Amino acid sequence: MRHGLLFLAFFLVSLLSARPASAQSNLYFPPTSGGTWATTSPASLGWCQPQLDSLLAFVGRKHTDAFLMLKDGRLVVEQYYGTYTADSIHYWASAGKSLTATLVGLAQQDGLLSINDSTSKYLGRWTSATRAQQRQILIRHQLTMTTGLDDTPPAPCDNESTTPSCLLYQAPPASRWAYHTGAYRTLQDVLVQANGGGTISAYTRQRLGNRIGMAGLWVNDVFYSRARDMARFGLFILARGSWNGTPILTDQAYYQAMTTPSQTLNRSYGYLWWLNGQSSYMLPGPQQAVFPGFFTPAAPADMFAALGKNDQKIYVVPSLGLVVVRQGDSAGPRTLAVSSFDNELWTKIMAVFCRPMATASAATLTDFKAYPNPAAETLTLQHPAGVATVSVLNALGRQVRQQPVAGAETVLSLASLAPGLYVAQWLAADGRVLASRQVARQ
DSSP, rough: HHHHHHHHHHHHHHHHHHOTGGGGGOOOOOOSSSSOOBBBOTTGGBOOOOHHHHHHHHHHHHHHHHHHEETTTEEEEEEEEOOOTTTEEEEEEHHHHHHHHHHHHHHHHHSSSOOHHHHOHHHHHHHHHHHHHHHHHHHHHHHHHHHOOOOOOOTTTTTTTTTTOOOBBOOOOOOOOOHHHHOOOHHHHHHHTTTTTOOOOHHHHHHHIITTTTEEEEEEEEEEEEEHHHHHHHHHHHOOOOOOOOESSSOOOHHHTSSSSSSSSSSSSSSSOHHHOOEEEOSSSSSSSOOHHHHTTSOOOTTTEEEEEETTTEEEGGTTTEEEEEEESOOOSOOOOOOOOHHHHHHHHHHOOOOOOOSSSSSHHHTEEEEEBBSSSSEEEETTOOOOOOEEEEEOOOOEEEOOTTEEEEEOOHHHHHHHEEEEEEOOOOSSSSEOOOOOOO
């Protein structure tokens, strides 16, 4: 029951903040050169100033250098602390993994590689596994952290080592999820080889950076940039791989796969992106423990994030049109990605919103209806124009029903489903969730 109530609470948040199909056309994009970036005042959004002041004071106490919040692309908060400025450079740490995943998608889109290729096609002997074992490791496994290589190799190796003698076979690919930075880092070598040479920094500038105005440089497999460059990348991802109306990551199937569960071992992990709103999550480390619920319960269910060591953060929340960036030193105990700071920060952020941050009007939101609730044999979903399909998810986040819409109502059969709590979703043609409602099957 507690698990069901958790889902109810956060899908209601998603419903209240649902964005209509036209929401992306309302996004603002700063020019790709110069320092111009349009702003929006917190007051115009109905944000609570005392809670915002509390948020910024809290962030400052947590060893933060830069904290930015975008609403529909416009800067609402841009705060720097101490001697840090808008021109200061900071490492992304493992938040750069999410950038790498995007670059891999662009490379596949360009026909340079396929994520179903064996990594050895590009790198030759890159591990100490046997040739037969190594051939089984695909680029897809590196994107999903399921290479099966040992993430805790003995000294002098460590989790970040990329030399073949440190990349040790432990289990078959796709049989084990482990946060293994060394296995991930070789993806940059794959990109360079697939591109015919050069450097990963040059490829990043050419394929993405110059097109969205994002500066930065890879140094020893780690990306460095200003806070605004992180925000540009977050905005690009919020826009589903487009910039100011120009599609860049046109492979929307890849985008969808990148930002949804990539395997069943750690449902809160896509292609090097952390996904909130799932039924369970795993954390970096050798324990192989699976924890129930969202990895950031205080955040909206549709939030996904690029997370790096010492609390480098890029949060993307499609339902709210939000991008949040944080650079700095560790806000608490040092961790590799997910930390207790995520939930503390989102508790403060959500308190800032005095009214639901919805682009749609209240009248539009009331057009999404699910009845009867509780339901017995059938569930009727009402929807406005712009809805392409409806679906039902079980408590584990797995889709158990999907049906194209016809007219303003769609009737779904629940006859074969067990009694319990489910989530009804209304989806646009491109797969975006427009609204969600918790429903019960009697």
